Amino acid sequence: MFRSLRKPETQSVSININGQTVQVAEGSSLWAAMALHGETQTRLASVSGQQRSAYCAMGVCFECLVEINGVPNQQACMTTVEEGMHVSSQHLTEQSIAALHQKESADHE
Amino acid sequence: MSDIFDIAIIGAGPGGMSAALEAAQQGASVAVLDRKATPGGQIYRDVTQSPLLDPSVLGREYTEGAELVRAFLEADIDRHQNADVWHIGENGEVLYSQDNQTRRLVARELIISPGAMERPFPIEGWHLPGVMTAGSAQVMLKSDGMVKDGAIFAGTGPLLYLIVAQYLRLGVTVNAVVDTTPAGGVGRAMQHLGGALRKPAYLIKGLKLLNEIRRAGVPVFRHASNLSILGESKAVGLQFQQDGRTHSINAGHIFLHQGVIPNLNMTRALGMEHHWAEQQLCWTPVLDDWGQSSIPHIAVVGDAAGIQGAEAARHAGRLAALKAMNKLGKLNDADLQQESSANLKAIKSFKAFRSFLDAYYPPTPEHRIPVATNTLVCRCEEQTMGQLRAGFEQGAKDPNALKALTRCGMGPCQGRQCGHTVSELLADWQNKPVSDIGYYRLRSPQRLLSVEELSQFQNIKPVQKPAEVSA
Amino acid sequence: MNFDAIIIGGGIHGSATAYYLAKAGLKTLVLEKDYVGRHASGVNAGGVRLLGRDFAEVPLSKEAMSRWQTLDDELDGDTGFRRRSLINIAIDDADMSKIQTRINSLAGLGYNHEVQIDQQELRERLPHVAHNCVGGVVSEQDGYAIPYKATTAFRRAAERLGATFHEGETLANLRQIGDTWQVRTDKATYDAGTVINCSGAWADKTAMMMGDNTPLSHSAPMLMITARMPHFAGPVVGAISRQLSFKQFENGTVLIGGGAKGFADRDSNHTTLDYKKLALAAETTKTFFPIMKTAVINRMWAGLEAYMPDNLPVIGAGVNARNAYHAFGFSAHGFQLGPVVGDVLTQLITTGKTNFDLNPFRIDRFERKVL
Ligand SMILES: Cc1cc2nc3c(=O)[nH]c(=O)nc-3n(C[C@H](O)[C@H](O)[C@H](O)COP(=O)(O)OP(=O)(O)OC[C@H]3O[C@@H](n4cnc5c(N)ncnc54)[C@H](O)[C@@H]3O)c2cc1C
Ligand SMILES: Cc1cc2nc3c(=O)[nH]c(=O)nc-3n(C[C@H](O)[C@H](O)[C@H](O)COP(=O)(O)OP(=O)(O)OC[C@H]3O[C@@H](n4cnc5c(N)ncnc54)[C@H](O)[C@@H]3O)c2cc1C
Ligand code: FES
Numbered sequence: 030m031f032r033s034l035r036k037p038e039t040q041s042v043s044i045n046i047n048g049q050t051v052q053v054a055e056g057s058s059l060w061a062a063m064a065l066h067g068e069t070q071t072r073l074a075s076v077s078g079q080q081r082s083a084y085c086a087m088g089v090c091f092e093c094l095v096e097i098n099g100v101p102n103q104q105a106c107m108t109t110v111e112e113g114m115h116v117s118s119q120h121l122t123e124q125s126i127a128a129l130h131q132k133e134s135a136d137h138e
Numbered sequence: 139m140s141d142i143f144d145i146a147i148i149g150a151g152p153g154g155m156s157a158a159l160e161a162a163q164q165g166a167s168v169a170v171l172d173r174k175a176t177p178g179g180q181i182y183r184d185v186t187q188s189p190l191l192d193p194s195v196l197g198r199e200y201t202e203g204a205e206l207v208r209a210f211l212e213a214d215i216d217r218h219q220n221a222d223v224w225h226i227g228e229n230g231e232v233l234y235s236q237d238n239q240t241r242r243l244v245a246r247e248l249i250i251s252p253g254a255m256e257r258p259f260p261i262e263g264w265h266l267p268g269v270m271t272a273g274s275a276q277v278m279l280k281s282d283g284m285v286k287d288g289a290i291f292a293g294t295g296p297l298l299y300l301i302v303a304q305y306l307r308l309g310v311t312v313n314a315v316v317d318t319t320p321a322g323g324v325g326r327a328m329q330h331l332g333g334a335l336r337k338p339a340y341l342i343k344g345l346k347l348l349n350e351i352r353r354a355g356v357p358v359f360r361h362a363s364n365l366s367i368l369g370e371s372k373a374v375g376l377q378f379q380q381d382g383r384t385h386s387i388n389a390g391h392i393f394l395h396q397g398v399i400p401n402l403n404m405t406r407a408l409g410m411e412h413h414w415a416e417q418q419l420c421w422t423p424v425l426d427d428w429g430q431s432s433i434p435h436i437a438v439v440g441d442a443a444g445i446q447g448a449e450a451a452r453h454a455g456r457l458a459a460l461k462a463m464n465k466l467g468k469l470n471d472a473d474l475q476q477e478s479s480a481n482l483k484a485i486k487s488f489k490a491f492r493s494f495l496d497a498y499y500p501p502t503p504e505h506r507i508p509v510a511t512n513t514l515v516c517r518c519e520e521q522t523m524g525q526l527r528a529g530f531e532q533g534a535k536d537p538n539a540l541k542a543l544t545r546c547g548m549g550p551c552q553g554r555q556c557g558h559t560v561s562e563l564l565a566d567w568q569n570k571p572v573s574d575i576g577y578y579r580l581r582s583p584q585r586l587l588s589v590e591e592l593s594q595f596q597n598i599k600p601v602q603k604p605a606e607v608s609a
Numbered sequence: 610m611n612f613d614a615i616i617i618g619g620g621i622h623g624s625a626t627a628y629y630l631a632k633a634g635l636k637t638l639v640l641e642k643d644y645v646g647r648h649a650s651g652v653n654a655g656g657v658r659l660l661g662r663d664f665a666e667v668p669l670s671k672e673a674m675s676r677w678q679t680l681d682d683e684l685d686g687d688t689g690f691r692r693r694s695l696i697n698i699a700i701d702d703a704d705m706s707k708i709q710t711r712i713n714s715l716a717g718l719g720y721n722h723e724v725q726i727d728q729q730e731l732r733e734r735l736p737h738v739a740h741n742c743v744g745g746v747v748s749e750q751d752g753y754a755i756p757y758k759a760t761t762a763f764r765r766a767a768e769r770l771g772a773t774f775h776e777g778e779t780l781a782n783l784r785q786i787g788d789t790w791q792v793r794t795d796k797a798t799y800d801a802g803t804v805i806n807c808s809g810a811w812a813d814k815t816a817m818m819m820g821d822n823t824p825l826s827h828s829a830p831m832l833m834i835t836a837r838m839p840h841f842a843g844p845v846v847g848a849i850s851r852q853l854s855f856k857q858f859e860n861g862t863v864l865i866g867g868g869a870k871g872f873a874d875r876d877s878n879h880t881t882l883d884y885k886k887l888a889l890a891a892e893t894t895k896t897f898f899p900i901m902k903t904a905v906i907n908r909m910w911a912g913l914e915a916y917m918p919d920n921l922p923v924i925g926a927g928v929n930a931r932n933a934y935h936a937f938g939f940s941a942h943g944f945q946l947g948p949v950v951g952d953v954l955t956q957l958i959t960t961g962k963t964n965f966d967l968n969p970f971r972i973d974r975f976e977r978k979v980l
Contacts, residue, residue: 035189086271094836133736409879589902
C-alpha cells in the first residue's frame with residue numbers, strides 16, 4: 030500500500046471512487062487519493078484489456094486515464110480532487126467497444 | 139484588462155520564473171502560464187506549501203527554491219496557475235485551458251520553459267501495474283506526501299539516488315537499488331573532467347548520496363544490465379544481470395529511472411527545428427546562446443532546451459528575458475551584451491559539467507533500444523518491438539510512416555513514451571544516424587482536449603485576472 | 610535505366626497504377642519525392658463513399674466500390690476496409706426533398722444505390738442522433754478503410770509483381786525525344802516509354818513538364834480524432850445541408866472531418882491548422898450527436914490535397930505529348946477511387962481504350978473557359 034506522510038491538520042473533501050465514498054485530503058491529486066485507498070487500477074489497456082496503473086504521475090504517460098463525472102479519458106494525476114467528484118476506473122477496451130457494436134448490429138437484423 | 143503582453147512565459151519552473159522576474163524588473167508586461175496549482179516546476183514542486191511536516195529532509199537544493207518562488211510571487215507579474223497551454227500559434231497566440239474553458243492571450247515575445255520528462259525505459263514488463271518512474275516517487279512525495287515502502291529503485295543518474303536518499307531520511311523502506319551505471323564511469327567521463335572540476339561540489343554530491351544509501355543498509359547492485367520486470371498482470375519482481383550472473387528480486391513495486399529528456403511536444407508542435415543531441419541521446423530544439431529558436435519571437439529555456447538542470451535553467455531564463463527586452467527595443471545591444479556576460483559564462487560551465495554527468499551516467503543501449511520482440515514500445519496502442527519490426531519490413535522506414543501503419547505513437551500520450559525509442563530503433567535497423575530518421579510530426583493540441591471545451595471556441599475568453607497564490 | 614512506364618507520385622493512385630501496370634507486364638518505376646503515402650493518400654479520412662457522388666463520377670465510383678469489398682484478397686494485404694453504410698442526415702423537409710429529387714435523377718440514369726430513410730429508420734440505424742433529425746439517405750456498400758494501410762497494400766502488391774518504388778527522389782525534368790521520355794530526377798536519369806502524372810497537390814507542375822496546362826489549386830483539409838469512446842455509431846455519418854462528417858472506427862476512436870480547410874504551403878510540405886473551423890466542426894458533431902459531449906480530441910492534422918475548379922479529377926491521356934497520362938485533382942474524394950483509376954489508365958496505355966466515359970475528366974476541359 031501507498032501511505033501518506035501528510036501533515037495531520039489538512040482539511041478533507043469527500044469523493045466517490047468506484048462506488049465507494051471516501052474522505053481525501055483537500056488539494057491532493059486524484060491519483061494520490063485513489064492510491065491511498067488501494068484503488069491503484071486506473072484503466073484497462075485498450076487493446077489487450079490488461080490492467081494498468083499510473084506510471085509517471087506528472088502528466089506525460091496517460092496511463093492514469095479514468096472516468097470523472099461520466100467523462101472518460103481524464104488524467105487522474107493531473108486532476109485535483111473536488112468535493113463530490115465521482116470517479117471510476119476506465120474500462121474502455123477494443124473488446125468492449127466491439128461487443129457494443131456487435132450488439133447494435135444484431136439488434137438491427 | 140488587456141490580453142496582450144510584452145512577454146508571455148510558459149512554465150513556472152526555475153527557467154520560467156527567472157525569465158519572468160528579469161522581464162518584470164526590466165519593466166515589461168509579463169504573463170506566466172503554468173498548468174500546476176502552484177509555481178515551482180519539477181524541482182521546487184510545492185516548496186512553499188509542502189504537505190510534509192519537515193520539508194528540509196528533501197534537501198537544501200529543494201528548500202532553497204522557496205526563495206525564488208517567493209520572489210516570483212511578489213513581483214509584478216500576471217501569474218496564471220492551473221493554466222494548461224494546448225496551443226501556441228506562430229503568430230504569438232497562446233490558447234490554454236483553465237477551469238474547463240479555453241482562454242487566449244497574445245504576446246509580442248514568448249519564452250517557453252515546459253521542462254523535462256523522464257526518459258522512457260522500454261524493457262520487458264515496464265507497462266505492468268507496480269512499475270513507475272523514480273520521478274513519480276518524487277512527485278508523489280513533494281505534492282501529496284505519499285510514499286511506497288519496500289520498492290526497488292532501478293536505473294541510473296543522480297535523481298535516482300536523490301529520491302532513494304529522501305525516502306530513507308523519511309523512514310521509508312527501500313528493498314534494493316539496482317544501478318545500471320556501467321563500470322568505468324570515470325574513464326568514460328575523463329574527457330569532460332575539466333568541466334566537472336570547475337564544479338567539484340557536484341561531482342561529490344552523487345557519490346555522497348550513494349554512500350548515504352549504502353550506510354542505511356540498502357543492498358546496492360552495481361553495474362547491473364539487461365533489466366526486465368517479472369510478472370504477468372502486475373509486477374512481482376525485477377530480473378537483471380550482474381557479473382555474468384542472473385539475479386531476481388521479488389518486489390511489488392519498482393521505480394525506474396535513466397535520466398531526463400526535454401519535454402518535446404510543445405516545441406515540436408510549433409514546428410521548431412530540432413537536432414539529435416548525440417551526447418544526451420535526445421531530440422533538442424536548435425537554439426542560440428540566448429535560447430532563441432528557429433521561430434523569430436519564441437525562445438526556449440530550461441530543460442526543454444536540452445538537459446542542463448535547475449541552476450542553468452535560471453541563467454537561461456534570465457538570458458532569454460534580456461534578449462526579449464532587446465528585441466522589444468527596451469534594452470540596447472551594448473547593455474544586452476554587458477548584462478548577459480555573467481550568465482553566458484555560467485551556462486558554459488554548467489554545460490561542461492553536464493557533459494561529464496551524461497558520460498558518467500549513460501542510459502545503456504539495451505534499456506533504450508529494446509532487443510526482446512515482446513517488449514512494449516508504445517504503451518498506449520500496445521505495439522511491441524516485434525510488431526514495429528514487422529511494420530518496418532513492410533516499408534515503413536520513417537517514424538510517421540510507422541505510426542500510420544502500426545498506430546505506434548497515435549495514442550493519448552502522443553508519442554511521449556515511444557518517440558525516442560522509435561527514432562533509435564529505425565536508425566538502428568537502417569544503420570543510419572538518428573538525425574537522419576527524424577521524429578513524429580506533432581500538432582496542437584498538446585494534450586487531450588474535450589470536444590465540449592474545443593467547441594466553445596466561438597466565444598473564446600480572454601485571459602482572466604489571475605487568482606492570488608500565496609506563498 | 611529503362612522502364613516501360615514511370616509514374617510520378619507515390620500516393621494511392623501512383624501505387625495502384627503501378628500495381629495494374631505491373632500486372633499487365635510493364636516494367637514500372639514509381640518516383641516519390643517523400644515517402645509513399647506521405648501526403649493525402651496516407652492521412653485522409655479513409656471515407657470509401659459512393660453516396661452523393663457527382664453523376665459524372667458515379668460509374669467509376671460504383672466500380673471502385675465493388676472492388677473495395679474484396680480488395681484485401683485481390684492485393685493479399687490489409688487495407689482496413691470495413692463496409693459500414695454511409696448515411697447523410699436530413700434535418701428538415703427541404704433536406705428530404707433534396708434527397709428525393711436526387712434519387713429520382715439517379716433512377717433516370719439507371720442507378721438505385723441511394724435509398725431514402727425516414728426518421729424511425731434513421732433512429733434505428735443511429736440511436737444517438739439528435740431528435741430533430743427527420744430522416745436521411747443511405748448507401749449500403751459504403752464504409753471506410755485505413756488510408757496508409759490501403760496505399761501500402763497497393764504498393765506491396767505492385768512490388769511483388771516487379772514494380773520498383775524510389776522514395777526520396779524528386780522529378781526535376783521531363784523531355785520527350787522521339788518515342789522515349791527522358792526522366793531526370795534529383796538523383797538520376799531514366800528512359801521510359803510512358804510517363805504518368807499522379808503527383809497530387811503538385812500535379813500541375815508535373816503536367817507542365819508534359820506540356821499540359823491545368824488550373825489546379827491546392828488546399829489543406831483538416832481532420833481531428835478522439836480518444837476511444839464507447840461504441841455509438843456503426844454507419845459513417847454525413848449531413849445533407851451541414852458540414853457534418855464523422856465515423857467511429859471499430860477501435861472506438863471517432864474521426865471528425867467536415868471539409869474545413871487549413872492553410873497549405875506545398876513547397877515546404879507544411880500545413881497550418883485553423884482552430885476556429887475545427888471548433889465549429891466539434892460543435893456541429895456535438896449538436897447532431899449529444900453523446901459527443903463526452904469525447905476528448907486526441908489529435909488534429911491536415912493533408913495537402915489537389916482541387917479542380919469543378920471538383921472533378923483529371924483522368925486520361927495528355928493532349929500535348931504522346932504517351933503521357935494524368936490522374937490527379939481528386940478534390941478531396943479521390944481515396945475511394947483508388948482501386949479503379951490505375952486500372953483505367955492501364956487499359957488506356959496497353960489497349961488505347963476503356964469502357965468508361967472519361968470526357969468529363971479531360972485535362973483540356975477548361976481550355977476555353979474563363980476561370
Ligand atoms: C519528475 C521530475 C523530478 C525532478 N526532480 C528534480 C530534483 O529533485 N532536483 C533536480 O535538480 N532536478 C530535478 N528534475 C530535473 C528538472 O527538470 C530541473 O531540475 C528543473 O526543474 C528544470 O526547470 P525548468 O524550468 O526547465 O522546468 P520545470 O521545473 O519542469 O518547469 C516546467 C513547468 O512548466 C509547466 N508546464 C509544462 N507544460 C505546460 C503546458 N503545456 N502548459 C502550462 N504549463 C506547462 C510544468 O507544470 C512545470 O511547472 C526533475 C525532473 C523531473 C521530470
Ligand atoms: C484530410 C483529407 C481527407 C480526405 N478524406 C477523404 C475521404 O474520406 N475519402 C476520399 O475518397 N478521399 C479523401 N481525401 C482525398 C484523397 O486523400 C485524395 O484525393 C487522394 O489520396 C489523392 O491521391 P493521389 O495519389 O492523387 O495524391 P497524393 O496522395 O497526394 O500523392 C501524390 C504524391 O506525389 C508526390 N509528388 C508530387 N510531385 C512529385 C515530384 N515532382 N516528384 C516525385 N514525387 C512527387 C507527392 O509527394 C505525393 O506523395 C481526403 C484528403 C485529405 C487531405
Ligand atoms: S500517471 Fe502518467 S499521465 Fe498520469
